[in-house]
Amino acid sequence: MSMISGVHHVALIVSDIMRSKYFYVDVLGFRLEAENYRAERDSWKVDVALPDGRQLELFSFPQSPERPSYPEAQGLRHLAFQCEDIDLVIQHLQQNKIECEPIRIDPYTRARFTFFSDPDGLPLELYELSIR
Numbered sequence: 001m002s003m004i005s006g007v008h009h010v011a012l013i014v015s016d017i018m019r020s021k022y023f024y025v026d027v028l029g030f031r032l033e034a035e036n037y038r039a040e041r042d043s044w045k046v047d048v049a050l051p052d053g054r055q056l057e058l059f060s061f062p063q064s065p066e067r068p069s070y071p072e073a074q075g076l077r078h079l080a081f082q083c084e085d086i087d088l089v090i091q092h093l094q095q096n097k098i099e100c101e102p103i104r105i106d107p108y109t110r111a112r113f114t115f116f117s118d119p120d121g122l123p124l125e126l127y128e129l130s131i132r
């Protein structure tokens with residue numbers, strides 16, 4: 001039996017806190033939980049809640065370097081969000097001028113999935129969990 005019961009949050013360092021807050025709250029529809037400016041670090045910490053109760057923590061730090069995404073670097077590869085209707089979510093993203101890759105089929109689970117990026121180029125995945 002594992003002593004770990006689940007994932008509580010994922011922390012992201014972003015280049016523009018207002019742009020990322022807009023993306024995750026207004027575009028993706030996550031709930032804003034808290035916004036705190038930490039003067040001693042000249043840094044913002046913004047907490048957003050996902051529908052399942054887990055959280056994303058968005059941090060801003062002055063002069064943080066860009067994340068190498070291509071070619072893929074070691075470390076976190078992408079963040080995957082589950083959805084029930086991938087076509088509906090893709091349509092919503094496209095209405096907000098967010099490009100998605102073509103839908104693919106997971107060869108092992110047969111689930112449909114696609115990738116898109118957040119404002120800093122972080123790879124995000126939509127993974128459809130539905131009965132088709």
